[in-house]
Amino acid sequence: MCRHFPKYALIFLLLALSGLIYLLHNIHKVENWNCHTISSLYQLQSRVQSSFIPVHLPTFYHNRTFCAHLGQKPSPEDELEEHYLLDLIAWPGPPSAPIALRQTSDPVHSLFTILPTERGREWHVGDQLEALVQMHDFQGRPKRYGGDFLVARLHSPELGASVVGEVLDHKNGFYSVLFPLIWEGPAQVEVTLVHSSEAVSVLRRLREERPDRVFFKSLFRLGFLSETTVCNMCLPPDQQPMCNYTDLHTGEPWYCYKPKMLSCDSRINHAKGGYLKNVITNKEALLFQRDVNIKVHIHPSGPDRIGVLPPRKDEGHTESSNIIPDPIKLEPSGYYYKDMWRPLGGITVRLFNGSSSVIQCLKNKVINMYGDSTVRQWFEYLVAIVPELKEFNLHSPKNIGPLMAIDSTHNILLKYRCHGPPIRFTTVMSSELRYISNELDGLSGGPDTVVVLSIWAHFSTFPVEVYIRRLRHIRRAIIHLLDRAPGTVIVIRSANLQALDQEVSLYNSDWYSLQLDKVLRAMFKGMNVLLVDAWQMSLAHHLPHALHPPPPIIKNMIDMFLSYVCPEKKKIHQK
Numbered sequence: 001m002c003r004h005f006p007k008y009a010l011i012f013l014l015l016a017l018s019g020l021i022y023l024l025h026n027i028h029k030v031e032n033w034n035c036h037t038i039s040s041l042y043q044l045q046s047r048v049q050s051s052f053i054p055v056h057l058p059t060f061y062h063n064r065t066f067c068a069h070l071g072q073k074p075s076p077e078d079e080l081e082e083h084y085l086l087d088l089i090a091w092p093g094p095p096s097a098p099i100a101l102r103q104t105s106d107p108v109h110s111l112f113t114i115l116p117t118e119r120g121r122e123w124h125v126g127d128q129l130e131a132l133v134q135m136h137d138f139q140g141r142p143k144r145y146g147g148d149f150l151v152a153r154l155h156s157p158e159l160g161a162s163v164v165g166e167v168l169d170h171k172n173g174f175y176s177v178l179f180p181l182i183w184e185g186p187a188q189v190e191v192t193l194v195h196s197s198e199a200v201s202v203l204r205r206l207r208e209e210r211p212d213r214v215f216f217k218s219l220f221r222l223g224f225l226s227e228t229t230v231c232n233m234c235l236p237p238d239q240q241p242m243c244n245y246t247d248l249h250t251g252e253p254w255y256c257y258k259p260k261m262l263s264c265d266s267r268i269n270h271a272k273g274g275y276l277k278n279v280i281t282n283k284e285a286l287l288f289q290r291d292v293n294i295k296v297h298i299h300p301s302g303p304d305r306i307g308v309l310p311p312r313k314d315e316g317h318t319e320s321s322n323i324i325p326d327p328i329k330l331e332p333s334g335y336y337y338k339d340m341w342r343p344l345g346g347i348t349v350r351l352f353n354g355s356s357s358v359i360q361c362l363k364n365k366v367i368n369m370y371g372d373s374t375v376r377q378w379f380e381y382l383v384a385i386v387p388e389l390k391e392f393n394l395h396s397p398k399n400i401g402p403l404m405a406i407d408s409t410h411n412i413l414l415k416y417r418c419h420g421p422p423i424r425f426t427t428v429m430s431s432e433l434r435y436i437s438n439e440l441d442g443l444s445g446g447p448d449t450v451v452v453l454s455i456w457a458h459f460s461t462f463p464v465e466v467y468i469r470r471l472r473h474i475r476r477a478i479i480h481l482l483d484r485a486p487g488t489v490i491v492i493r494s495a496n497l498q499a500l501d502q503e504v505s506l507y508n509s510d511w512y513s514l515q516l517d518k519v520l521r522a523m524f525k526g527m528n529v530l531l532v533d534a535w536q537m538s539l540a541h542h543l544p545h546a547l548h549p550p551p552p553i554i555k556n557m558i559d560m561f562l563s564y565v566c567p568e569k570k571k572i573h574q575k
């Protein structure tokens with residue numbers, strides 16, 4: 001047989017074999033690359049150059065709202081709402097002339113003062129406490145314009161009590177902070193500069209012009225061949241052919257550069273690519289220094305503590321529980337007392353201590369959780385405190401999902417799924433990549449269906465229009481769901497504050513979260529949904545800010561959630 005085997009065929013076979021080895025070797029390289037978290041452009045470029053696939057990051061046009069113009073054009077009504085929402089979150093900026101660091105806001109030189117009331121320094125429950133903040137620069141000169149990002153809380157560690165303050169910007173370097181006085185006893189004011197107005201203006205520019213500062217990638221594979229390309233909400237269209245993954249149902253845009261050899265259909269997964277470095281100048285970097293001008297307390301000019309007396313008897317003051325806070329103005333929506341969150345003007349929170357009280361509440365219910373890792377925390381918390389809720393092994397990655405837990409005895413089903421692109425998780429299979437609104441369209445709903453949403457953290461690097469469009473689709477799906485299945489319970493968890501350093505500030509600052517959160521509050525205002533105010537619950541609390549708030553805060557959120565899902569039945573008086 002061998003005699004008949006031609007010589008050239010052997011050479012051909014050898015060539016083919018060495019080609020295959022080369023190919024396999026490189027596939028290994030590319031897939032390895034896929035497993036790493038790439039933290040810099042340079043790393044990415046050098047890695048990409050060393051692999052045989054000529055992938056490189058696109059050159060974005062760094063002009064205004066490049067991404068927002070992609071995707072479907074909003075209808076005239078949607079456009080009107082968009083203008084209203086953008087007006088609502090308008091933020092005063094510093095003058096456009098270049099400013100030296102010494103002329104920017106310095107928390108150490110700035111001061112706040114508790115203002116006396118008409119009756120002097122005497123406060124009662126039901127009164128309002130006002131503190132006046134005056135900002136100064138690093139030379140100690142008063143600031144003449146607004147736009148500093150301040151947060152404030154009034155607290156009493158002795159009582160486990162705290163409430164956030166509403167900050168009003170007078171746009172002249174002065175800010176008023178207003179606190180409702182809810183508890184009797186000591187109360188201490190704390191004011192924090194999160195970012196100077198000059199830093200906020202850098203963040204705003206990045207948001208409008210550098211949506212590329214977080215990039216994404218997808219792996220494409222067919223047989224032995226695999227390639228990885230760069231993906232985003234928008235890509236410069238003139239640099240390489242693209243794959244268009246725009247969602248046909250919602251019109252939500254998503255693109256990847258087309259792999260050289262594979263088709264767009266061979267996309268396997270979606271992943272965070274990394275964060276670009278060097279998106280700000282050295283001078284701008286001075287505006288983002290930990291312990292200097294990121295989240296630094298402002299000192300009081302006099303006492304920062306008052307004693308709150310019992311309510312005045314002479315005049316009918318409004319019960320604090322009768323105050324309906326305006327969600328858009330970020331007026332206090334609740335407060336901690338004995339470390340337990342008590343919402344103002346809404347539901348009464350009960351404590352769900354043991355697993356039996358949770359089971360009693362969730363019995364016969366399907367709870368669908370959708371969104372980012374901040375709602376996955378709720379899933380994890382419930383599974384941890386209710387041993388009867390057994391997590392079902394779907395063989396999905398732990399931090400990505402989808403996740404499912406079942407208590408078949410009590411007929412409880414708990415599910416979690418992450419939201420669609422631009423989800424910044426490590427690797428989500430393409431087949432598991434879904435938009436929340438499409439998922440909601442697939443629910444039958446009803447009084448035994450609970451929907452929990454949390455979608456904010458992965459939108460901060462994009463212009464706000466992108467978030468508005470996403471929420472518009474979700475809101476439409478919720479309206480349809482409530483129309484076809486009244487009684488469906490909808491809960492939305494708002495954004496929360498997090499630990500900030502320079503790097504985190506540039507892509508995930510609390511300023512971005514606050515802007516998105518105001519949009520969220522406005523877009524769901526007046527709807528039959530519960531807003532769990534994670535913003536105020538994390539701001540008022542004494543524990544440090546964290547992207548994933550610590551268990552005591554989650555417990556308060558879950559108690560509020562369960563109290564809404566299972567309101568206390570009114571006792572019927574029998575004779």
Ligand SMILES: *[C@@H]1O[C@H](CO)[C@@H](O)[C@H](O)[C@H]1NC(C)=O
Nearest residue numbers: 061062063064065066067069
């Ligand atoms: C951004 O700049 C590019 C190149 O200069 C231009 O083609 C594009 O139209 C600009 N886009 C917007 C939204 O201004």
Ligand SMILES: *[C@@H]1O[C@H](CO)[C@@H](O)[C@H](O)[C@H]1NC(C)=O
Nearest residue numbers: 071072237244245246247248
């Ligand atoms: C991508 O597909 C969507 C939906 O088919 C379409 O509206 C959009 O124009 C496409 N984008 C590009 C850049 O071709």
Ligand SMILES: *[C@@H]1O[C@H](CO)[C@@H](O)[C@H](O)[C@H]1NC(C)=O
Nearest residue numbers: 338340350351352353354357
């Ligand atoms: C839950 O625990 C708190 C404090 O530990 C207690 O005051 C309350 O009565 C408990 N509630 C229930 C329903 O067990």
